Structure formats: C-alpha cells, structure tokens
Amino acid sequence: MRYYRLTDGRTSRLAAGDDDAVYDVTNARSEVASFRDLVRTASAIGEDIDSVTERILTDAERIDLSKESVGAPVIASEIWAAGVTYKISEEARQAESAMPDVYRRVYEGERPEIFFKATPSRTVGPNEAVGVRSDSDWDVPEPELAVVLYRGEIVGYTIGNDVSSRSIEGENPLYLPQAKVYDRCCSIGPCIASTNSIPDPHDVTITMQIRRDGEIAFDESTSTSQMIHECSELASYYTRSNPVPELAVLLTGTSLVPEEEFTLSEGDEVDIEIDEIGTLHNSVVSV
Known part of the structure; x- marks a missing residue:
C-alpha cells in the first residue's frame, strides 16, 4: 500500500491506496491525520500499518489523486x-x-x-x-x-x-x-x-x-x-x-x-x- 500526505493550506490529510484506487484515511478516521498517527496506532496494537489501514478503508471515500495537492509524505524530524x-x-x-x-x-x-x-x-x-x-x-x-x-x-x-x-x-x-x-x-x-x-x-x-x-x-x-x-x-x-x-x-x-x-x-x-x-x-x- 502507498501513503500520501494531502495538503490544503495549513491542514493536511492522510490518503492510502494502490494502483487501482486511493482513499481518504483522515476523513474516515479523524484521529489518523498523518503517517505519524498511523504508525503510532499500528505500533500500539502490534500490527503492521497496512493491516490497520485496510480496516479503516472500509469506511473511507475514494478520491481522485490528480485533483489533490500532494506534499512531502512525512514530516520527518x-x-x-x-x-x-x-x-x-x-x-x-x-x-x-x-x-x-x-x-x-x-x-x-x-x-x-x-x-x-x-x-x-x-x-x-x-x-x-x-x-x-x-x-x-x-x-x-x-x-x-x-x-x-x-x-x-x-x-x-x-x-x-x-x-x-x-x-x-x-x-x-x-x-x-x-x-x-x-x-x-x-x-x-x-x-x-x-x-x-x-x-x-x-x-x-x-x-x-x-x-x-x-x-x-x-x-x-x-x-x-x-x-x-x-x-x-x-x-x-x-x-x-x-x-x-x-x-x-x-x-x-x-x-x-x-x-x-x-x-x-x-x-x-x-x-x-x-x-x-x-x-x-x-x-x-x-x-
């Protein structure tokens, strides 16, 4: 799975998907607003990030990535x-x-x-x-x-x-x-x-x-x-x-x-x- 950081002014959202489709993770789970949030969640429950994301995507909306502003995928310290x-x-x-x-x-x-x-x-x-x-x-x-x-x-x-x-x-x-x-x-x-x-x-x-x-x-x-x-x-x-x-x-x-x-x-x-x-x-x- 691939993870994107969508930017809109001062806010950003996490999106995830593959070659077939990309989905808005943050709109499905507001507490998962970034890749950092995702890996923290996965680490806390002892699962890999793809497994956690797959469950979230059952409630997520599909997006057109070409119409989004894509930023650096992670704000690394x-x-x-x-x-x-x-x-x-x-x-x-x-x-x-x-x-x-x-x-x-x-x-x-x-x-x-x-x-x-x-x-x-x-x-x-x-x-x-x-x-x-x-x-x-x-x-x-x-x-x-x-x-x-x-x-x-x-x-x-x-x-x-x-x-x-x-x-x-x-x-x-x-x-x-x-x-x-x-x-x-x-x-x-x-x-x-x-x-x-x-x-x-x-x-x-x-x-x-x-x-x-x-x-x-x-x-x-x-x-x-x-x-x-x-x-x-x-x-x-x-x-x-x-x-x-x-x-x-x-x-x-x-x-x-x-x-x-x-x-x-x-x-x-x-x-x-x-x-x-x-x-x-x-x-x-x-x-």
Whole structure:
C-alpha cells in the first residue's frame, strides 16, 4: 500500500491506496491525520500499518489523486543520508576530489558513511522546487531510495533527491555539510510505500530524467541491487549510539550521477522514478 500526505493550506490529510484506487484515511478516521498517527496506532496494537489501514478503508471515500495537492509524505524530524554506497558514486567522488583516496576507503570499508542531510524546513515535497547553492558552480541531483524509520525500525520506503554541490565537496571533504545542508537541499515523495509493497528493496529500478528548456539533458536507470550495503545495515549504523527521533528518513546513497560536464541550472526539471513508489518531480531554483 502507498501513503500520501494531502495538503490544503495549513491542514493536511492522510490518503492510502494502490494502483487501482486511493482513499481518504483522515476523513474516515479523524484521529489518523498523518503517517505519524498511523504508525503510532499500528505500533500500539502490534500490527503492521497496512493491516490497520485496510480496516479503516472500509469506511473511507475514494478520491481522485490528480485533483489533490500532494506534499512531502512525512514530516520527518530529521533526514540523514548514506554516502558512497554505489560504485558509480565512489568513482564520481574520486573524480571530483583533490583527495580521492578518502572515497575509495569509504566504499571498501565496513562502516558506511552516514551524515545529517536536512530538517523539515530545508525539505520540499513533490512538485516543489529544490535548490542549488548560489556560491556553487557544479551541482547535481542525487536520486536515492529512502527508508522511513519509526523509532529506528523501517516501516516504509520513499524517494529522495539529495541535491548536492560537487564543487564544494570536491574542494575539501570537510566541506561536506556545506555541500549537502542548505535551503531546499532535499526532496522526498511522492508517497511512502509500505514494506509489504516492496518485499525486496535491493531489487528495484531507479530512473532519473532531467529536462532543460523542454529537452532531455539526462535519462538513465539503474538498480538498487548495485548498492553495497543493505538498507537494514545502513539503518543500524544510523541508530548506533544515536538518540534518533520518533520518525526519520534515511537516504540510502546516490545511484546515478550525471556526466562531469553537467551542472543543474535554475529552471531545470528533475523526475526520479522508483518501482512501486512512483515519480518524484521537482523544478530547480537558485538559493
């Protein structure tokens, strides 16, 4: 099952469904106004979120999702990310960096790179604009499978766009926070797919297309089977010795990297599609 956050001014509602139909969960149960409410309820009674939702949907009205405003599917207290989990990411980081050995050692090491990415105020949802830094001259979108964690446990998956400055990170690895954390640096959406919907997160296709002035500037696909660490392993390192919030999102690494001569520009359009989740669409602005 997939879960959507419908927005209307200052209020939001939870919707759920599959390829056949989507239903308004909140109108059927007013106390379940968000994905957070749903997972709290499921945790309290010891059931999975799909089982709880299926009972609610017997009283829910069907909606036309195309007529709704869909926001980021969850307001996560923190968004973190894993780095250099795909070979293509290791190669790209070595190419951009004056200290390439750092990234080889991360890729080959047992401990993954885990770093803080965004707060809710720095995160946008589907059909909103992601940002590129005004003091950077080489910027890229980074399409990633993202895990949604409730009290450190994986409860679903969404799509993440870890927008990054390659020029700043490449100048010095210690500049990573500035390359990664800034206004509109992250996008998630369009929904959360339950763990039942994606039984093997390490065997789904990720596609990214970038359009500029109506023309396709980039269009490639890959598979999460190329990821060197499993999602559960990445989540384990994120939660170690770390008091994690009730609800968090962890991006699992960059799966596709545009050619070195490419940089995002204001006005570009980015689409990231992942099997069983959907397509996350964002435009680009300078911040």
